[in-house]
Amino acid sequence: MSDTDRSSLVAPAPAEAAAYVRDAHERRAFCTLLGRCHVAYDGRTTSHAGPADRLVALKPDLTLLVHAADGPKPQNWLAADALDVDVEDGSLLLTATRESPTEELRVTFESIEQAAAMAADETDATVEISGTEADLKERVLADPALVEPGFRALAAERDTPAGPVDVFGRDSSGRAVAVELKATRAGPDAASQLSRYVDALRRDLHADADVRGILVAPSCTPRTRRVLARDGHEFVSLEP
Amino acid sequence: MSDTDRSSLVAPAPAEAAAYVRDAHERRAFCTLLGRCHVAYDGRTTSHAGPADRLVALKPDLTLLVHAADGPKPQNWLAADALDVDVEDGSLLLTATRESPTEELRVTFESIEQAAAMAADETDATVEISGTEADLKERVLADPALVEPGFRALAAERDTPAGPVDVFGRDSSGRAVAVELKATRAGPDAASQLSRYVDALRRDLHADADVRGILVAPSCTPRTRRVLARDGHEFVSLEP
DNA sequence: CGTTAAATGTCGTCC
DNA sequence: GGACGACGTTTAACG
Numbered sequence A, B: 001m002s003d004t005d006r007s008s009l010v011a012p013a014p015a016e017a018a019a020y021v022r023d024a025h026e027r028r029a030f031c032t033l034l035g036r037c038h039v040a041y042d043g044r045t046t047s048h049a050g051p052a053d054r055l056v057a058l059k060p061d062l063t064l065l066v067h068a069a070d071g072p073k074p075q076n077w078l079a080a081d082a083l084d085v086d087v088e089d090g091s092l093l094l095t096a097t098r099e100s101p102t103e104e105l106r107v108t109f110e111s112i113e114q115a116a117a118m119a120a121d122e123t124d125a126t127v128e129i130s131g132t133e134a135d136l137k138e139r140v141l142a143d144p145a146l147v148e149p150g151f152r153a154l155a156a157e158r159d160t161p162a163g164p165v166d167v168f169g170r171d172s173s174g175r176a177v178a179v180e181l182k183a184t185r186a187g188p189d190a191a192s193q194l195s196r197y198v199d200a201l202r203r204d205l206h207a208d209a210d211v212r213g214i215l216v217a218p219s220c221t222p223r224t225r226r227v228l229a230r231d232g233h234e235f236v237s238l239e240p
Numbered sequence C: 001c002g003t004t005a006a007a008t009g010t011c012g013t014c015c
Numbered sequence D: 001g002g003a004c005g006a007c008g009t010t011t012a013a014c015g
Helices: A014-026 A133-142 A188-205 A222-230 B014-026 B133-142 B188-205 B222-231
Strands: A029-042 A046-058 A063-067 A076-079 A082-088 A091-098 A103-119 A127-130 A152-158 A165-170 A176-181 A211-217 A234-237 B029-042 B046-058 B063-067 B076-079 B082-088 B091-098 B103-119 B127-130 B152-158 B165-170 B176-181 B211-217 B234-237
Touching (some): A063 A103, A076 A103, A103 B029, A103 B046, A103 B103, A133 A176, A165 A188, A176 A188, A188 A222, B014 B046, B014 B082, B014 B091, B133 B152, B133 B165, B188 B211, B188 B222, B211 B222
Parallel strands (some): B176 B211
Antiparallel strands (some): A046 B127, A165 A176, B029 B046, B063 B076, B152 B165, B165 B176
């Protein structure tokens, strides 16, 4: 890596910044720009944001992110498959594009305070996560009595015409049970999902088969309770 | 702003970087760090990611973002309400914390290639977006015949015990109609939502009132079609 | 502060 | 490549 590569730029001229970003792009490096810019997006929706100080980040995979001062979400972003770096009317202009869906993100800088870049290594640093719905499923399969005494888990991801049921089993009296799992507080969608699965199982297992539905989650909202009650299903509180 | 404030750092020592980040934090500036680090999160779940080259960004509102080389989403993030900047065992350590919910994000740098910062102005640069569900609603209210000839829109966001119906109206023969809008391709949840509203309206308007349900979206998935058919509802294709 | 529904959601997985 | 459901979803609107 040359000395130039290792340097960042302070208050660069647009042409200098353009060369820097192009170089970063070619090296598949991270690149950050801090400065005043305005932003236009056109694709799934259309948006425009006026001039303000922002953080613009270009990632090795051509993801372009535009962050304003507030909030964890970027104001605009694009997982692009092409990037143009130009100087227009004396301003640095980044144009990121993507096909399928057709999208375009344009960032125009009025001024640039800082530019930095770093070539990324090839290390695959996957994130290990625990405490998810998959963990809750493992818990239930390992100890089905957590759902209710006498419950036997017979299958995970059991297929139905309405989609896979998280856990399928039978209660102590032999009745079929569909279990829908949520790792976080459950909303009405979870209850609707459970109803679809139970209906499908009733048809699948044979006419008027007796199928119970149980929603398992740390908690659920009141409206979810009402949907469950309306459809004759139950709720069991369980942490992942 | 002093000369030091305007400078970025190239390959700084941990203590130097720590002072730089603390200063940025105090000035409520954007700050970016490019370097090799590992990351640990504990809160809603627990996660850990081993050493790799990453982009770490600190925003004026104390949002901490950790980006790996791929993908538009940060690998880890935290909308923090406190940040500690320390040097431990010769490494820069950022510890962002939040209460309610209790969360912690720790970033430990093995090496730092670049650090940059920029104080943010106070400009409130809101993003103007069009092509959303709100736009689709305006379209339907302005020209209800887009839903079907003779349709009259009587209310937007009409309240029901199951929540507000996007558009409520009557068809050419006077039958009540609930319209559920989606700006993008609709999935099964949209059909379930519609069913809940129609059921609530039937009870609300009087026993066995005749209420039609129409899902309006650019398109919908096959399973969504089946849910609509099962519940006797309809689909109308319309762009926002 | 809790609940609810939208989102340029994004991401993995399976077909 | 589409469909489907999870996600540390985040965010805005409303009571």
